[in-house]
Amino acid sequence: MTPIARPVTVTRFAPSPTGLLHLGHAYSAMLAHDAARKVGGRFLLRIEDIDAGRCREEFVAAIEEDLAWLGLEWERPVRRQSEHMADYRAALDRLEAMGLLYPCFLSRKELDAALSAPHFQAMQGPEGPVVVDADRLLPAAERQARLAAGEPYALRLRMAAALERAGPLTWADETHGVQTADPAAFGDVVLARKDTPTSYHLSVTVDDALQGVSLVVRGEDLFQATHVHRLLQALLDLPTPRYRHHGLLTDPEGRRYAKRDRALTLRALREAGRTPGDVRAMVGL
Numbered sequence: 001m002t003p004i005a006r007p008v009t010v011t012r013f014a015p016s017p018t019g020l021l022h023l024g025h026a027y028s029a030m031l032a033h034d035a036a037r038k039v040g041g042r043f044l045l046r047i048e049d050i051d052a053g054r055c056r057e058e059f060v061a062a063i064e065e066d067l068a069w070l071g072l073e074w075e076r077p078v079r080r081q082s083e084h085m086a087d088y089r090a091a092l093d094r095l096e097a098m099g100l101l102y103p104c105f106l107s108r109k110e111l112d113a114a115l116s117a118p119h120f121q122a123m124q125g126p127e128g129p130v131v132v133d134a135d136r137l138l139p140a141a142e143r144q145a146r147l148a149a150g151e152p153y154a155l156r157l158r159m160a161a162a163l164e165r166a167g168p169l170t171w172a173d174e175t176h177g178v179q180t181a182d183p184a185a186f187g188d189v190v191l192a193r194k195d196t197p198t199s200y201h202l203s204v205t206v207d208d209a210l211q212g213v214s215l216v217v218r219g220e221d222l223f224q225a226t227h228v229h230r231l232l233q234a235l236l237d238l239p240t241p242r243y244r245h246h247g248l249l250t251d252p253e254g255r256r257y258a259k260r261d262r263a264l265t266l267r268a269l270r271e272a273g274r275t276p277g278d279v280r281a282m283v284g285l
């Protein structure tokens with residue numbers, strides 16, 4: 001009898017190289033690493049560097065150095081999002097062919113100003129005021145003129161049409177149980193930014209699928225984003241991983257660790273003579 005092949009668990013840690021890793025990152029990376037190792041699965045590192053203005057090469061090197069010091073092992077080559085713009089373009093092309101994208105020339109500031117006009121009563125979503133049909137804020141002739149002049153624009157997802165096409169969606173969340181995806185509060189979410197031809201939501205969703213990630217372990221701060229990711233998976237025919245949104249570590253005053261907490265970067269802890277075992281103990285693993 002052929003034994004039934006058990007699906008391999010694939011997890012990842014996906015930092016943006018915009019600063020040194022701190023205790024909160026160590027916690028997230030170790031949780032993802034341990035979740036895979038415990039069941040003989042695979043652990044990946046992905047560098048989320050689509051934001052050329054904020055990402056720095058020295059932080060990519062520091063991330064690998066810190067994770068190796070912690071004793072984590074990951075597969076190579078490491079995927080770097082900046083090298084895979086063609087994959088994100090292909091996903092945008094599919095959404096465009098479904099008529100679900102539109103160009104938006106207005107900056108966040110211009111949109112905020114337009115939406116704060118009394119007759120709009122814009123609702124607040126997870127990413128600020130909910131933007132719907134932003135293209136209609138500009139007269140058609142002006143949109144055409146800006147397009148013809150080669151002005152940069154963002155690509156937004158027409159949320160109402162996307163929801164109609166996708167129908168009801170759920171995901172399995174190991175922390176919160178089965179969740180119903182309800183991304184409407186994001187409004188017409190930006191999928192390609194003006195300054196970079198993709199976005200966090202699009203590239204993370206495409207990459208998790210292309211890399212065969214089966215369990216996404218990440219902080220509770222990204223829980224809301226999963227509503228959007230689940231919708232994109234449905235629209236792009238991508239598989240849905242399981243999710244584990246972990247609690248965020250806080251300092252003794254109850255504040256979240258952030259890149260500004262110099263003393264709690266892994267580098268500073270290492271230089272102060274702490275061991276990887278100390279770090280595990282500090283984060284309670």
Ligand code: GLU
Binds near residue numbers: 014016204217218222
């Ligand atoms: N790159 C994101 C960050 O640094 C995390 C992406 C994810 O885990 O989905 O916060």
